[in-house]
Amino acid sequence: MPFWKSIISRFFRKPTEKPFPFNRLPDVARIIIIRKMDGVEQVKLALSSKRMGQYMRIAMIRNYDYCQIKIEKDDFTIDLKHSVLPTKNEISIMGFQETTNLIGKDLKPGLNEDSSVAENAVTVLKRLQAAFPCKETGVIFIDNTPAVIKHVLDALGDLVYVSLGSTNPETEAVDLVMDSCKKGREIALDVPEMPLDYSHPNAFKFNIIYYYDARWVRLEHLFSMGEIRSVHFEKNNLKCEDLNALLKYWTTSDERMTRVLKFPITEEANIQERSLFEGLIFLKTVIGGKHVRLLANKRKQFTIYVSWTDKYFKIWTYSPNDSPPVGNEAPLDREYRILEILKIKRIWKMIWRTKRIGRTLEMRLDN
Template sequence: MLSTLALKYCHQILFDLEFLIRKEFKFKKLPTIVRMLIIQLMDPAERLHYNKATLIENTALAINKMSGVFNMDGLEMVFTKVTPSLIRLKNIFSNDTFESSWLKITLHEIVLNSEIVNIFLNMADRRKEFYIFDCDMPLDFKHENAFKFGTICYFDARWVTLSDMLNIRAVENVTLGETTLTSIEVRYFISRWINCPRDMFKSMTITAMEIIQLGGLFNKLVVLEHDMNPPNIGYFTLAKSTSRAHKLLFIDYTLNAVVLSAWKPYDNADRYGNIKEKFKNVYEIMELLEKEKTLENELEESRDVTKQREYRDQIQELERKIHELGVVYRDGRATI
């Protein structure tokens, strides 16, 4: 009974959102039943050490003991309201337990400077997540690891430049809130993303400083338009590099925001589930559209009547297959 109740409370303080605002894990403020369990798990030497250790050391000891009792995938650490000192942060992350076991760090409504942000970015790891919400970032901020977490979210991204974004590689998710990016810069970035020889990200959200105009971006691309509710417009296209694992690209934009997604050829249906069942054939459709475009170019260049007839027959067959997969043409644009 003792262990069951104690573990239930330990799980609550670690995972319940209500407890995420705690500034520190104070052993003496835990219910007696929980302290008894943790002390029971200690050997005699650890119990003696506990009375002499610092708050950070005792917290690390409690975490280590609890992780031996039930599965802990990683710590989520939230620094909110009160700005931590550099000394406190260095003490926390010089501890082996905190340095190795954290999975997600969130900074929320604290006063930031470059030194504080650098401490976190120096620990960049593509297996981990880093979020900054409702904090003003230094406008001249720079760090080589700014986009080297698996998931990165900067609500204040006015410091982010186009050059910073072009260096993103092999991450999961990127969110840029307020930026100083223009429509031209966003369009250029999307073009570079499509043509990049390596995967940059699986999902990226960008909020520009003005309404985004993508006119001209798709002139030389084969695209499949997704009929969404205005003013939302979505386009599927394929990455130009055949070496990329996530070749199927989706561009969804409205007003001054754009969401870019990259999928492996046939994993988009799994990701969306039944909600987007009609997307399950998108990669096959895109391949057929690419072949159709290639044949149309060859037909235009050919002067051989026999070849022209062959090209027309092949194009007609491709159009039939594309239609069977649910594609319609509106104003000459393939739409699903």
């Protein structure tokens, strides 16, 4: 071979050897390469084989704070979230710095063509959780078929969040979600319409509750709340007299029913301050630049806040250990004392009325 050809061949030589197998790399080099990958690449590699998934777990490649799976009729998606962002208060929606979005059809190495969408979704999710530990898991059912819901809820018992969305569900589908109620679990019924006669004993036993169509909710449902974090409605049939009855029950309850109840005000509600607080002891004040009413209640360690605008009505229960509501940082010692004075005044007024009635009866009997 001429000399000049040998020189050129050194620079333009075609590779004749096969690439070095990834599995034959030393552990340190292999882990460094995996950690350089983005989230989607890491997931696909973990799903490429059970052995690789186990390896990534042992090597502690990464973990996630929250995993959410959305199941539709034709496909499913998985969102893996990491690094929780600070929230303004305890009922704010949680945000994350990093999110990895996965589409089921793109994860074909981990799918079984003979299985249903729900079955594949559960299988992939379990393999992901085996490779990448996840603190909390939630599921959104766009496919509200009862059989799908039952299969997923039976397979994934550690869910912290369950949601029904998109189409109007069958009563059986809603019952399956309600029956799955566990301590700490959250629920969202983000469906356009619910049966107006719907009822379930667990409807207000979840930790965080969101019901888009809450027109079926009655007072006896709200009375069943106990030590839950928050309740949020959209469509509702609550009227001023209902709220008065709820507040009366709330102020005499032995437990904190919920930390916050929030819902839109309808024209039919016709909220009038006099009717709303009839029979209640309350104090008008301004906290954090907002007008609120503080209610005297049976449990002295909690304060009940009531506020409303043209659009929304809110009830808060606040203790010194909670994040301050409505932007208030200052202690409410003065307001507590005033409420206690008003309660004592009410008691003495009742005693005075009782004595007055007794004297009137005595005078009538004497005559």
